[in-house]
Amino acid sequence: MNNILNFFEKLGASARSSLSGLGSCARLFFLTIIYSADSFKRFNLTIKEIYFTGVLSLVIIIVSAFFVGMVLGLQGYYTLEKYGSSEAIGVLVALALVRELGPVVTALLFAGRAGTAITAEIGLMKTTEQLSAMEMMAVSPVARIVAPRFWAGMISMPILATIFSMVGILGGYFIAVLIIGVDDGAFWSQMQANVDFHNDIVDGAIKSIVFGFTCTLIALYQGLVAPPTAEGVSRATTKTVVISSLSVLGLDFVLTSFMFV
């Protein structure tokens, strides 16, 4: 009897804490929106963050996109060739990248590359009491620290995802057409016939915006609530990656079932 009660107590406590976490996350979001106007007055801050989260992520995004595209080309060719329709490789590569892999893999890399950096930076600022110092000087940490990083993530993520899809398709082209020797014209024309701008490309872009929002907000929130110790910051950084990745994969399923069914 006591065991059962304990179980329900733990369940209740975890549900309550995750709900309150969600609540303060939403509160952080609204605060960010309110202070955005203030932070846009010094847009350099946002530009600096775009450089940090976007431009410096370009290398890892481009390299992984090219390899993902090449692997898709190889594996897709292996299966499609059995049905004598190896020209459809262009459609396969493009749809897989534009609809799913582009936004999802970019978001996972983004969470690992930029999200952890945001969490660690804000967590350390909190640990060294820089945030409190700002409040003492009547500088809002939300306007000065949080909002620029939030908007930088929101802007960088769709751009990175689009670049990922494009480079991935070029990777698929490299393998399928230049190495294996699938017909060049059929590769592109079948792709163009079957990839719809509104249903596929725009929906993929919407996905990447949602993922950018999720990853950035989680990273910011984890940084702000991290216990001000070395251990706390390291835990928060780990949490950022785990929670971001799981939310991206879960959200991807939900979005896909809304968009493409």
Place this chain on the structure above:
Amino acid sequence: MERVKLDIWVGIFVALGIIAMFYMATRVGNLTSNDVKKTYEVKAYFENIGGLKPRAAVKASGVVVGRIGSIVFDPEAFHAVVKINIDERYSFPTDTFANIYTAGLLGEQYLSLEAGGDDVNLKAGDLIVHTQDAVVLEKLISQFLYNSAGEDDDKDKD
């Protein structure tokens, strides 16, 4: 100096994003090609539309001249009513044939228009009278089996 360099990099980044989007829209997607703008709508009745779907291609001599608008079932006459949007640039005689074909062996189905010889052209809201249903493989096979079974009977009589 530091700031200018930063701005340049961010500018390159954003420009790359725009180029990528543009590239996807034109080279990968079909935003620019076969987008039929001004159309007029005609109707056609089919007993069986097979796998024809809204937004499927309407072709004449293999060239895309329009898109399927909507497909509904008429519960009183018991047939499918297919609305066809044809590009304004093309006009077809009133005795045009509308056939449902399949692209390739396993491809998707499209509507093919074969022009007739009439002097009067189809107008918006007109009905295409001559239609041919989609071919159902099972029907074909059963017909074939029935016919070959009949041949065997004939041989037995001899």
